[in-house]
Amino acid sequence: MAQRSDPGRAHATPSLFEGQAPRPLADRLRPDSLADVVGQDHLLGPDGPLSHMVAARALSSMILWGPPGTGKTTIARLLAQATDLHFETISAIQSGVADLRRVFDAARQLRAAGTGTLLFCDEIHRFNRAQQDAFLPVVEDGTITLVGATTENPSFELNGALLSRCRVFVLHRLDDAALARLVERAEADAGRALPLLPEARSGLLALAGGDGRYLLNMVEQIYALGGTEPLDMAAMGRVLQRRMPVHDKAGDGHYDLLSCFHKSLRGSDVQAALYYAARMMVAGEAPETVFRRLVCAASEDVGMADPQAMIQVIMAWDAYERVGWPEAKLFMAQAISYVATAPKSNAAYLGFAGALAAAEETSHLTPPLHILNAPTRLMKQLGYHHGYRYDHDEPDAFSGQEFFPDGLTGPNRPEFYQPSERGFEREVRKRLDYWNGLRAKRRGE
Template sequence: MPQPSPGLFDDQAPRPLADRLRPTSLAEVTGQDHLLGPSGPLARMVAARAISSMVLWGPPGTGKTTIARLLAGASDLHFEAVSAIQGGVADLRKVFEAAKGRRITGRGTLLFVDEIHRFNRAQQDAFLPYIEDGTIVLVGATTENPSFELNGAILSRVRVFILNALDADALRVLLTRAEALMDRPLPLAPEAREALVDMAGGDGRYMLNMAEQIFALAQGENLGIEDMGQLLQRRMPSHDKAGDGHYDLLSAFHKSLRGSDPHAALYYAARMINAGESPEAVFRRLACAASEDVGMADPQAMVQVMTAWGAFDRIGWPEGRLFLAQAINYVATAPKSNASYMGWYAAMAAAQRSAHVAPPMRILNAPTKLMKEMGRKAGYQYDHDYPDAYAGQQFLPDDLAGAEFYEPNERGFERDVRRRLDYWSGLKAKRNGGA
């Protein structure tokens, strides 16, 4: 529903610290330089005064509402906000009618829809005619993957921008601003301050709410980690996500996967989750292991990890632990090969040595008559015209003829790949006059 008008005494009412610290310009927004930096797409929209409809997708506390407000202000659009949790189509109709009236007077409307994914498909369709005729500029905010939660008609009319969880540097900037506003330092020891940043999990609003409690409740000397945890009634992480403990557990987890020990891999993953590590960090390491250490020995390992990760993003906790555990067990028990990984580095080394070497003319396209006269594509053999769909051509530059970078081993699916390559190698030798 539309937001209520400000009351007579609103300016005198107490406001949360996070609200008082809302940026007043896009330049003050932290952690989203990829969108708001000088070359970022949102910064370019503002510079051109051409704000298009969009969806801001990102975790909580990353500035979606703030960015929408500031985009409206920077482009002189009336800002209207509705919540998909509280509003319905009847409320939207009122907003659309008001926007039509404004448009007649020459002023546009930026409609911010919080939790837009909570509108069903039919409700989402209500936006379409007003986006198309320019009555509104729609800015939707969602913590869910728009590809799953928004219908295709909406997605075809908006741009999706991904907001990052705030990194440690961005969160530290927010703490510094909070201290300036409060005109006193946050009463925390250095290690407790860093633990507070870790606890936020990339959510700036959550961290500022905790900081506000500390400002209000802390007495006496600066609090250590345990004292802060007791004050906030939150269990403190047992490892520092920004320090050695973080990397030690990640290293132990990855090596357990590589060493085909699902028991240890599950244990270290559980250690990290219990300590406050984000599940995304565990999934990232799983994806790396699925490629670096399993690779082509079982190509399904990457599929399993990415499917589990997508299911986790869509469903979340507590069911998400099932997807995480399944992916861990799959990668840990899969056959192992680093042949793809090693092949890449061998190819990189060769590419650096031979950057000046041109590909064979026969495999270059010749879209013009002149290019054909130059000999491009002359002698190219279309593989599907040959038995086994294999012509046995040389694709590498002549200087690298016969070089091999990918050397599959005899484990898992890669055993079949090895046999296939050997078979093709034999065909190539025969067709080129070899033994």
């Protein structure tokens, strides 16, 4: 059902006894102004689009898309307050078209009296197509300013007609700095420091996973214990009834899990690779860290045995950047599974390592003149480019000419890259053998 509040106010006027009822910490610490909202500076900072709208007192209808606990409801309330709009809230989980019509009728009456209405629709993606279509005329004619909140990708969950009438703003999962500010506010509210040792305090931020509301709920549980003795990680886990992830993003735990993850990929153990990736996610590791390691493994350990591995990982990473967490776990799982189950070869890696070592020792050798360009007459007279054969002019597009400098030819000619018999490299090996045979034949070897 729709819930109403007074125009321009973040909360309804309390009843006689409401002040005596306990309020959750997350509710007590709701910001009183947009400047107090943490973690969304890209929207609310001096150059943020929402700040510009408020300054111009001209809100457009919008969709706030982001993970739970990032401030969607709070921002909607404060936008109404800052622009003197009547604030209405409705939940797509509990409401239907009849509820929407009642809200729209009330908004028309307020509009006739000179007051605009900001309607906050929580979980708007849960409305079906017909329910979403009901917003179109009142958004179109300005009866309401719609602020819809969703944790799902609007491109997939909302009608195109509704999306075309709204701006979409992406809210970020709260980083450690923003979460730390919330803890400081909780400590100011309680009048005492949170009884946690430094490592437990860091673990608490990691456990929150970027969800400010969840963090404050955990802080409230810790304060409710009533103790003053600082808790370590294990003790905090018992208080919260959660096993604390043993992982420090800035310490050995970070590198240990990354090492386990990479070695599992290299060892073609997809089950272990998925497990260690999940360990890192549960511990609050950034998804980018996992994707970076996947890219390295796709090149170092899979390499030319399956060149698609690199493409698959880059595409999955790109999809993550476009869609965001939590949907990104789908792309991450696919990329991990592909790299772990792909045939393995480090031949390209070893080949380049050998080439680097040879280059260090032979950088004084002059390349053969026939593959050097001759942009001047003097260079032509000196024999630059003389005798070069354009490979595409050959019947089989292969000239068989020598490209190494003297000193690295004949029996000394190196073979840095030696493909394996695994995966795609089996075909590459056939190609190299074919070209080597043609090269020897045309040189009369």
